[in-house]
Amino acid sequence: MLDRLIGLETEYLIRFQSDDASRPSDRDLFDQLLDQLDSQIPTAAAEGSATGKVGVFLANGGAVWFETRRPASGIGLVEGSTPECRSPRALLAQQRAMDRLLAESARRVSPDRFFLLKNCRDSRGTAYGAQENYEATLATGWRLTLWRIGAGCLIAFHAVLLLALVVPLFLVLMAFNGLILAPLILWACQVSGRPASRELKMALYGRGWFTKGDADSYLPPWIEPPIESLMRLLLVPSSLFCSLLVMLMPLHQTQRRLLPFLLTRTIWAGAGWIDRQGQFQIAEKATSRTRVLFHMLLDHDRPIFGLGQFLKPSLMALFHRPSIQQLFHDRQRIQVSIGDSNLCEEAEYLRIGATALVLDAIEAGAITTPPSPRWALRTLGRISRDSNLTNAYPLWRGRSMTAVQIQRWYLNACRRYVHEHEQVSDEVWDLLSRWSAVLDDLEDNREALVGRVDWITKQMLLERAGADLPAESRKKIDLRYHELSPEGYWSQLAAAGLATGVVADEEIQYAMHWPPAGTRAMERGRMIREFYRGDEAIVVSWGSIKIGSGPNARVIPLSPESDGADSRPTPASVDSEVDDEDVSAESE
Numbered sequence: 001m002l003d004r005l006i007g008l009e010t011e012y013l014i015r016f017q018s019d020d021a022s023r024p025s026d027r028d029l030f031d032q033l034l035d036q037l038d039s040q041i042p043t044a045a046a047e048g049s050a051t052g053k054v055g056v057f058l059a060n061g062g063a064v065w066f067e068t069r070r071p072a073s074g075i076g077l078v079e080g081s082t083p084e085c086r087s088p089r090a091l092l093a094q095q096r097a098m099d100r101l102l103a104e105s106a107r108r109v110s111p112d113r114f115f116l117l118k119n120c121r122d123s124r125g126t127a128y129g130a131q132e133n134y135e136a137t138l139a140t141g142w143r144l145t146l147w148r149i150g151a152g153c154l155i156a157f158h159a160v161l162l163l164a165l166v167v168p169l170f171l172v173l174m175a176f177n178g179l180i181l182a183p184l185i186l187w188a189c190q191v192s193g194r195p196a197s198r199e200l201k202m203a204l205y206g207r208g209w210f211t212k213g214d215a216d217s218y219l220p221p222w223i224e225p226p227i228e229s230l231m232r233l234l235l236v237p238s239s240l241f242c243s244l245l246v247m248l249m250p251l252h253q254t255q256r257r258l259l260p261f262l263l264t265r266t267i268w269a270g271a272g273w274i275d276r277q278g279q280f281q282i283a284e285k286a287t288s289r290t291r292v293l294f295h296m297l298l299d300h301d302r303p304i305f306g307l308g309q310f311l312k313p314s315l316m317a318l319f320h321r322p323s324i325q326q327l328f329h330d331r332q333r334i335q336v337s338i339g340d341s342n343l344c345e346e347a348e349y350l351r352i353g354a355t356a357l358v359l360d361a362i363e364a365g366a367i368t369t370p371p372s373p374r375w376a377l378r379t380l381g382r383i384s385r386d387s388n389l390t391n392a393y394p395l396w397r398g399r400s401m402t403a404v405q406i407q408r409w410y411l412n413a414c415r416r417y418v419h420e421h422e423q424v425s426d427e428v429w430d431l432l433s434r435w436s437a438v439l440d441d442l443e444d445n446r447e448a449l450v451g452r453v454d455w456i457t458k459q460m461l462l463e464r465a466g467a468d469l470p471a472e473s474r475k476k477i478d479l480r481y482h483e484l485s486p487e488g489y490w491s492q493l494a495a496a497g498l499a500t501g502v503v504a505d506e507e508i509q510y511a512m513h514w515p516p517a518g519t520r521a522m523e524r525g526r527m528i529r530e531f532y533r534g535d536e537a538i539v540v541s542w543g544s545i546k547i548g549s550g551p552n553a554r555v556i557p558l559s560p561e562s563d564g565a566d567s568r569p570t571p572a573s574v575d576s577e578v579d580d581e582d583v584s585a586e587s588e
Helices: 026-038 088-109 141-191 198-205 221-234 236-247 250-264 310-318 321-327 345-363 378-385 405-419 426-444 454-465 470-479 489-495 503-512 523-532 571-585
Strands: 006-016 041-048 054-058 063-067 076-081 115-118 133-139 331-336 392-394 398-400 537-540 543-548 554-557
Touching: 006 026, 006 088, 006 405, 026 041, 026 054, 026 063, 026 076, 026 088, 054 489, 054 523, 063 523, 076 088, 088 115, 088 426, 088 503, 133 250, 133 345, 141 198, 141 221, 141 236, 141 310, 141 321, 221 236, 236 250, 236 310, 250 345, 250 378, 250 405, 310 321, 310 331, 331 523, 331 571, 345 426, 378 392, 392 405, 398 405, 405 426, 454 470, 454 489, 523 537, 523 543
Parallel strands: 041 537
Antiparallel strands: 006 076, 006 115, 006 133, 041 054, 054 063, 063 076, 133 331, 392 398, 537 543, 543 554
16 A cells, blocks of 8 residues: 555746846756756766656656757756655655755855746746656556557557658758758848848857857757647647557556546645636646547647656657667556645645555555546536635536535545555555545635645735735735745745644655665666766666766666665764765865
């Protein structure tokens, strides 16, 4: 029970205060962030061939990436990925460690100008944010064989697609730009008597050719949009095929039984936000979901259950062999894209732990026919707009239930499942107790949830600011709540002792430097420390580590189960090690 691999991916909004047009690009700020991160914890370059993203892995097993759709634009987000964990409490400690590491790194770059926001909506209402990953059984028997055949077809289709269409088109566009378009524009500038500026040349050829900076793209900015649009169009058939294939697997049955829980956990897991109409909603991402499962890879196409964990490895299998092995496992990730990024520890702990416990009950056969709302996406939107939590939602079985009632149904089902077992960990009982208490307080004592549930905490701040507050000021409170700095409103509440903690500060300090036990993150972290700033280059991915370069490079696969000896120090010895690392970093 509560013994599955789980992990979080959190996107942080970059905020930089600048009075002039000299603001660094997001990518520039990200590179400066990595420099400061490297002074706090050993890091290693992340393998880009598997993801197409720029990033580093940390000695605690996690990773930090620059999340962008178009690298040449320099616009993006910071993505922090926790290491794989086997308990909700360990994962919460790792997530809080990631928050601290990134916030401190941003402070070191520019204390009064560079901030990160842990939220899921920017000032324009654009959605991004958190994703949760839960290991689950994909299939067994003949269905697993069917999956492997289908996955092989996906890999073959994507290989043909890349080699026959995408790569040739890319080369043609680059040749057209370099041999015809760019020279023609430069010639026109020369004829007109106005020599082309350096900025124009960088726009025509790519900034990297002129700056030689790692943060700058070597691609002309205009090439990325057509390549991206073509890729999305060409991948529609494979995304549909992948969606249909998943629907034939037992994993989809698990998703269906989990769905009502995910829709209604919004009432205690939502972070709250002020929408474009100035209305308060209890969840940031709820109204941004467009599908339950089918993933068309189109703009603004955001399913509740992502398929990226299947599509990306099949795309990259041509260049990255571990991606092939990953696709054929009988255990895969359920990727949940519906949750908000939480500042309140108890809300984040419940979001992870209650979901994992419900999955345990589902896979054990203890939850088979949950109360399912008739229209999932419509229900999700209505729940988000119902801060009074009084609406009842029609179910497929002909009756109606409120979100609180559906949550209580799952809570009681999990209680029955837990009581069937003789040996139950303290963490399970703690989760059940907190889950029950939150539902009770939602109905009878909401003030008790300030500092425990984000949307209620934010709503309290807005109410105390006054109903006649201008819309711009209300939006400032909405965003400033999520700022990871001493000036952030949630941070101020926490400093005043108004936020309920779950993990001790010592656990977070430990997770800032050391990986969780019982997963391949231990081996990943150990090797990053061993080869940190050594003579041999090291490149790290989630499933393997490459040591050296060229034909003599060694690739060491990482087993999902850690078999190595635990070389981590005890938490009591971490403080002295942290001090030593900080001193050595400053002396450099």
